[in-house]
Every structure is written in C-alpha cells, then in structure tokens.
Amino acid sequence: MFIARQPIFDRAMNVYGYELLFRTNEQASSYGLSTAESSTATVLGGLFELGLDQIVGNKRAFINFDYQFLLSDSIELINPNILVIEVLEDVEVDAPILYRIKELKDKGYKIALDDFVESIQTYPIVPMADIIKYDILITPLDTLNKDVKYGIEQGKIMLAEKIETEDEFIKAREMGFHLFQGYFFSKPKIVGGLRTRKTSTTVYQSIISELYTEEPSFEKLAEIISTDVNMAYRVMKVLGNEKDNHKDLNKTIKGSLLKMGFRELERWVNVLMLQELSGNKTQELIKMSLIRSKFGELIAINSNLAKRRYEISLMCLFSVLDTMLDQTMEDALVGIAVSEDVKEVLIYHRGELKPVYDIIRCCEQVDCTLLYQTTAQIEVDETRLFDWYIQAIAWSEDIMKSV
Template identity: 55%
Template sequence: MFIARQPIFNKAMKIYGYELLFRSDSSAVSFGNASSVSATATVIGGLFEQGIDQIVGKAKAFVNFDYDFIMSNNIELIEPDTLIIEVLETVEVDAALIDRIKYLKREGYQIALDDFEESYVSYPIVPLADIIKYDIMVTPLDTITSDVKQALSQKKLLLAEKIETEEEFQKAISMGFHLFQGYFFCKPKIVGSSSPKRSSKVQYSMILNELKKEEPSYDTITEIIESDVNLAYRMMRVISHKKGESAFNSIKYALVRMGLIDLERWINILMLQDISQNKPLEIMRLSLVRSRFSEYVAENSIYKERKEEVSMMCLFSTLDVLLDQPMEEALKGMLISNDIFNALVHGKGKLKPFCRLMLSYEQGDWTAVQKYAQIIEIDTEILYKGYLESIQWSSKILTFFQ
C-alpha cells in the first residue's frame, strides 16, 4: 500500500487538512475503473486499523471516492469529523447516488466536489456540496468569477487547487477562496539576502542541558540538532568557516570536529539572536519528514552506509524556501559533499535518486517512485511503513514548536 499526503491550507497558511494520495499495491499502475475500488478499500481499511490520526493528526482527510465506493458502507469506517468525501469528477450522477450522499450528510460527513468544472447552476450535487474544489489549471480563476460569487453567497467553502505561485494564492484570497492546495508554499521568495532564521529556544536549552552533563552525548546532541533544519543549517555554516576542514557527510561528524566547547559558545550566541521570518510550519514538517523518510529508505537500500549523508541532504532540501534564496546561494560556503550539492542544486549525481524519490512520493507519482526505488534497490512494499513512521516522528518533534 502506497500513501502520501498533500497539505491543504487556510488563508493564514495553517493546515486545514491533507488530501491522501494512494495506490493499493506496487502492481496497480493506475487509479481508475475497478482498480480504484480496490485501492480505496485497501487504504480505508489500513487507515481504520492504524488510525487515520497517524496520517493527518487533527486535520481533515480528503479522500477521492468513485461511484461504487460511495455506494458501499466502507466509508463509515472513518469518523465523519475527520473524513472529507471527495466526489470524483468522473462519477455518474443518478438518483441512487443523490440519496446516498444525502444519507452521508445526515451522518455528519462533508462532501467535496473534486476538480469541479460543471455548470454551477445545473449540476445536481452542488446543493449538497460543502466544499467545491477548482483546479485553476483547468478552470483559471478569471473564468469562474461568477460561479465563485454565487458559491460564496450560498456559504460554500471554496478550495483552489494547483496553486503554484504567491500571486495565484493572493488572487484566490482576494476572490474569496477559503482553502488552498499546491506547491506554492514550498517555493522561495527571492527578494535579496536574508538573515538566518532563529531556531527554537527549546532546542537551545536541550543542547545546553546535555552539554552540562559530565559525559555529554554526541548522539543526543545530533538528534536535537537534526530535529530543526534551521539549527542544522546554521551549525553547518559555523563549522564550515573553520579552515583546513574537508566536507562533512553527517551532522554528528561535524559536531565531533567542532568540539563541545565551541558548540556551547555557539549556542549561547544563537540564543542572543532573534532573527526570524514567518514561514508556514508545514515547511519545517516537510523537511523533517523528508529527512527521516530518506534515512529509512537509504538504510534499506544499497546506500545503507550513506544514510546519514542522505538524511542531511533531505533535511536541507527546503533551505531555499526558509532563507528565500536560490539553493546554490543557501548552500554557499557550507562544507557538504559534492554529491549533496549536485543533487540539491543541479538535480544530478549519485544522490539524485533520493531527491527524485522524495518528490515523487509526495506528489503521488507512483510510477516514478517505482523507477527510483529500483535504482537504489529498495522494496517498494516497505515504503509506506517508513513514510508513516516519518510522519509520526515529525509530529512528535513539532510539538516543541506549537
């Protein structure tokens, strides 16, 4: 079973929910016809057994359903306060479907129309829909102004999907959209140089407490630093300024070379600095999930000996967004390996498959996942386990930030 998730934000860039992307197994190439029923049944069953909160936390879960699955009673395995039922645009509407949707609404489920491009006035499910999703690549914002006004007057929640730029995000807000989905949130706003971000004071105090022990643990300090991509970045910047050093392939090795005395001095200086820019918490969550997931993937592949290097690379994969700089500029002067630099900046080199696998998994491009999994020689059947563990781990870490 493959499951990935794509974040859905509100106007304040807070998480409202996640759309779950899935496939039942590695042999099912597409999601459609009979295979879609099998895929959905597998995922709903898995979510019920393991707890959907393990995937979406307290957020909403948006799941695509076709006609047959809407008509089945498997939907009711998931509580209505969590599940948003997305009616696929390909679903054939008849009296039985209308009756079934009315029943599900009475049970407390919310109904979303996915990739809506029908006539707002005449489409029979519109009066029953709580959320209407517009794919702005299929139905550009300028072409749906009248429908949007009518939907707002009827108190519908409007979701703009495939938002790719800040400009599109702002335009959708101005039109009255409530929810937003796309990769606009993980793209840098290049407006010139920016200062390093402030790391959590919780991390600072945890490191200093460890340093005060009679025998500080490098493993413990490494784990604390790796839980915060900003802190890891700034640590690597500091150690990279030391002359005569070669490239570092892991945070732990960099710490050993840095030394505990210099580390403590550095932490104290960082605590006096309060340079920060607001970024969605999802950026931090994304980098943490990538770091943990990639480490799991590497450990179960032919790159087992390089798992720490792979983990650091994926932890830094959102640096351009956090610093609002091109990736090459963000990595400038850091003593990282050429393989990490080439993968993040040029999309080339030995570690490229890990970057591509991470991105493909997040986007639910299962064909590409298969391709890169074969290159690094990992069994795709175990990816879901690693992804789920990564989400759980990142959620635990992020409790310090909330």
C-alpha cells in the same frame, strides 16, 4: 499500497487538512488496471487498521470516492469528524447517489465536489455540498469570478486546487477562495539580493561545525550554546532541565547535551535553524523537510547507501532551504556544512545520492512512473515505503512538539 498526503491551507496559510493520494503496487501514475473503487477500498481498509490520525493528525482527510464506493457502507469505517468525502467529477448523478450523499451528510460527513466543472447554480449535488473544488488548470481563475461569488453567497467553502505559485495563491485569495491546495508553499520567490540572516544563525552554524569535527566535544558545544540565552533555554527545556539550579549554566547545558547525544543534538539544532531561517513561512514547510529527512534516512538504511544515511538525512532536511530563504539553492547553501555530493543533488539534481531524493519526490506526488526503476537502482524494497513514510510523519510530529 502507498499513500501520500498533500496539504490544504486556509487563507492564513494554516493547514486545514490533507488530500490523501494513493496507488497500489500494481499501479503506475494512474489507476492503471485497478479501478478507482478497488483502490479506495484498499486505502480505507489500510487507514482503518492504521488509524487515520497517524497520517493526518488532528486535521481532515480528503479522499476521492467514485459512484460504486459512494454506495457502499465501507465509508462509515472512518470517523465523520475526520473524513471529507470527495465526489469524483465523473460520478453519475441519479436518485441512489443523491439519497446516499444526503444520508452521509446527515451522519456528519463533509461533502466536497472534486474538480468541479458543472453549473454551480443547477448541479443537483451543490445544495448538499460543503466544499467545492476547482482545478485551476481545468477552470482558470479568470473564468470563476461569478461562480466563486455565488458559492460564497450560498455558504459554500470554495477550494482552489493546483495552486503552484504565490501569485496564484494571492489572486485566488483575493477572489474569495477559502482553501488552497498545491505545492506553491514549497517554491522559492526569488526577489534579488540575499536575505539578511539573524545573528543567532551563527550560533547554529558553530554548533554544526563542531558536530562535524572528527572528535566533537560536549564541552565546546556547551560553551557555544551558553553564548545565546534563547538557545540555552531551549536546550534545557527540551530535556526538562529548566528548573535546575543555573549557577553553573555551562555545566547544566553540558549535562543536557550528554543526555541528548551527538546525533539527536544535530537533528534538533538543524530543526531550530530551519525555524530561524524560515521566518514567516508556513510550518508545513518545516514539517515537509523533517518528513523528508527521516524518510530519506530510512530509505538509505535499507539500501546500498546505508553508510551514507546521515549525509542523506541532512540532504533531505535542507531540500527546501531555497524556499525558506527565497534564494537560489546555490546561494542558500553558502556556509552550510554539507558535502559536495549533497550540493550536487540539491543544486544540480545529479549525483550518487539523487535516487533517494527522486524516490521521495515520486512518493510525494504519488507518481510511480520511475519509482520502481529508481528503487531497484539502490536496492530498495518499494513495498516498505509506506511504512517508512508513516514512521517519518510520526517522527516529524514528535520533533515539532519538542521545539
């Protein structure tokens, strides 16, 4: 089984929840020989054992349910404060289903109508629904003005799905939609010219350059960090040294760095740099880069590319740098200390390290069409991907808390 999550944002671009997308090992890019019911059962069992908070944290989890599974009592395994029940668009609406949905709603579950194409004024589940989802590839935004207005008047939360560009996001928001789903947040909007970087980016680059020398020096690193008050404070704070006597700032910073170690310092500095570069971009973008970084490293460790784990980790970390800077990836990587092989993947989508990047993208989209072929190429056991993905999510959450 593999479960990926797709963020759902509110109007302020804060994460409201995640839709959990899943496939079992026997499935390709669709349910295949498995039914939606058996797949959902697999996911709910796994989520119950794992603990849903490991995947969605304190956000809501949107999960699809078909007719048969809506009638089962397995749904109650999941806390109603976390789960949003998505009623699939092909569910037959009859008396048992209407009774069951009312029962679930009375127990505190939120009800969402997935890929809604029916009449919002007459569809019998609408009065009990909390959220109405429109797939804008199926029902374009231009056709939804009246429905959105009616839904808002009825107190419904309107969700636009398959939002792929910033322009679509802005248009849907102006129409009155409350929630937005899609990968629009991870695509650059290139407007010409280069974005001006803040002065402190030079500090980050100096640190990374020193870390990539044959024999990096804690003494030199402490000297570089001492030149930036904000950076010095954060280095000491993350390790609990902010209350130390700061008469010898360089010595205090060096002590903090020794505790952290070169590898952890590199990860931490990269995260701080991403925050600096991302400006007003959503925090979910930084979180995505962190998850990719750890996930890529775990894939590499367990593949025939194990010796290149750190290089692959950095490649994945910088995989959304173009979006953060609103530049082409080629421009975004200018002055960044990465290898030519990393640039080959991120700029030209080719090269020896590309299989790891492809596996991550397949998992994010839950598209297994090429997944098993790619994992075989670098000798990865695809049955372990889910465990590594969960580890990467947990790691990213810890990192975000520390910075």
